[in-house]
Amino acid sequence: MKYCFGIDIGGTTVKMGLFQEDGKLLEKWEIKTKTENEGEAILPDITQSLNIKMEEREIDREDILGIGVGIPAPVTEDGVVENTANLGWGYKEVKRELQELTGGINVEVCNDANAAALGEMWLGGGKGSRNMIMVTLGTGVGGGIIVNGQCVVGSHGAGGEIGHICVNYQETEPCGCGNKGCLEQYTSATGIVRLAKRRLEQDEAPSRLRRSRQISAKTVFDAVKADDILAIEVATEFGKILGSALANLAAACDPEVIVIGGGVSRAGEVLLGYIEKPFQQRAFFANKKTRFCLAELGNDAGICGAAKLVLDVEK
C-alpha cells in the first residue's frame, strides 16, 4: 500500500491528513500555524510533524507518493506564492522548499479554495464529476473551478476567484479588493448581513430579525426556516444575485454540478432552492440540467483535495 499526505495551511492551524492511495483518510490532526518572523517556522514544523507520523506508523519514505499542500493565497503552477494575507510569507517557493526539507518527497501546491473544490469532486458533493464549480460562502466568497478533472489555476494562480465577479455596477461601497459590486459583497456571510440590514432599514416591516442582538447569516436563515417574510425577501435577493452569477459562469464552463460550501452552507438544503430557481431562470438552455448540491466534507475538503492533487500527478 502507498500513502500520501494532504495539508491545509490556515492562518491559525495547519490541518494534516494521512491518506491511502485509494482515498481512505487514515488519520487527521492539526498543528499550530506559527506566523511570526514571516512564518519561517511553518514549513519546518510541518516537516517535523510528517516525520513523527511516518515513524509512529512505521511507513517507509519510499511508500509516500507525495505531499499535497493548500495555501490561502494565489499559487502559480510552479508552486510559488507571491504574497499571503495571513501566513506571514512574502514570496515563497513552497514546493521547492518543502521538497528539500522532506528529503525529496514530491510536493504539489495549490490555492486552498481550489484544493477544497478538488476534495469535494473526489470524495464529496461533486463525486464522480469532472466539470464542477465550487462556491465557498464564508467570511468572503471563494471558489474553485474544475475542468476536465483539473483545477483552473490560471496564469497568475488566481483562477476561480468567483467572489470578485461584479454583479452590481451601481454599487457605491467598496469591496475588500478595491472594486465595487463584487459577488462577495452580497453573498458572503457578511454580505448576507449587509443585505438584511439594508432591508430592515428600508421600512418598518415586522421581522424576528429586529429582535436579534446580532444579525448573522445563521440568524437570517433560521428566520427563513421560521417563515419570516422579511428574511425570505433577503434570502430571495441573495439567491437571485448568486444564482444569476452562477448562470453566467455556467455559460462559460458548462459544469455538471455546482457545489455550495462554506459556513453559510450550514443553513442546509433550504439554501439551494433560493439559488437554483434564479439559476434556472437565467441559465443558457444547454446548462439547465446543472445539478446543485451542498458540500459534504466540511473542514476536511482542503486536506482531501491536497491529497488528490498529489495522486493525480502520480498517475
Place this chain on the structure above:
Amino acid sequence: MKYCFGIDIGGTTVKMGLFQEDGKLLEKWEIKTKTENEGEAILPDITQSLNIKMEEREIDREDILGIGVGIPAPVTEDGVVENTANLGWGYKEVKRELQELTGGINVEVCNDANAAALGEMWLGGGKGSRNMIMVTLGTGVGGGIIVNGQCVVGSHGAGGEIGHICVNYQETEPCGCGNKGCLEQYTSATGIVRLAKRRLEQDEAPSRLRRSRQISAKTVFDAVKADDILAIEVATEFGKILGSALANLAAACDPEVIVIGGGVSRAGEVLLGYIEKPFQQRAFFANKKTRFCLAELGNDAGICGAAKLVLDVEK
C-alpha cells in the same frame, strides 16, 4: 514525417487542411457541404476528399496521426452531437462514423469555436499561452476557453458559450437563445448595429452614420476611425459591455491572453482599446496583466485547431 488533417465543417463549405506534425500547413482546400437528406453525404464526401489527397501526395495511411474535426454545434467528449442548426444532422456519432469510414484513422471532434480557440493558441494570437479566452464577434458571439492548454468542453459540450452571458437584466428584447440581455445582443456584428440604431434614435446628434444606406459593424468602426463622435459613443458602449463581461470571466479563468476574433475584429487594433480600458477598470487586481490581441489566423483558425486536437491526443 507524420501528418494530420484538420477539418472545419460549416453550413456552406467544409474547409480542410493537411498539416505536418510540427504544425506546418501544407495545403488547404474546400468542398461543398451537402446538407440535404439530413446531411448524409457530409462525412462520405469528406472521406473521399481525404482519400484523394493521400493518393495525390502518396502519403501512407500509417503516416496519418489522425483527423481533427470542428463542428458548429455542442460536441460531447465522446465526439457526439445531439443536434445541429445548419448541417442537417440530428443525433450523430461523428467520431465513430468518420473513424469507420476512413478505415480506422483516429478522429477527434470538437465544437468549431473551441477549435478556433485552440488554433489561435497554437499558431495565432495566443501563441505560447496555455490559458486563454477567445471571443469570436461575428453574426453571433462565440467563444472558446483554454485552460491548462485544453479546451473547456464542458459536461454538455457547451463550454465557452460566452455570447450567452447575461450583461443586462433590464433588457426587454429576446436573444436568439430565448433569454434576454445576452452579451451577443450588444457585441455581435448585429448587436453593434442595434446599439448604433438605438443611439441614432435617441436624439438628432450629427453623425456620418446618418448618411449610411445600411449601417454595419464595419460602417460604425470606419466612422470611429474618422473621429465621428456618435460612432465613438457607440464603440465606447460596446467596449464597456464586452470589457466588463471579460473582466468577470477573467476572475473565474485567469487567462494570460484574451484573443478577439470574428468579422468585427477586422476593424483592427482600434477595437482593442475600447475593450481593454473598461476591462482594466473592472478587473480583479490579479487579472490586470491580462494581454489583449487580435486573432491572426482568420478563416484558418478552425482547421489549425482541429489539427491540434489530434496532435494533443497523440502526445
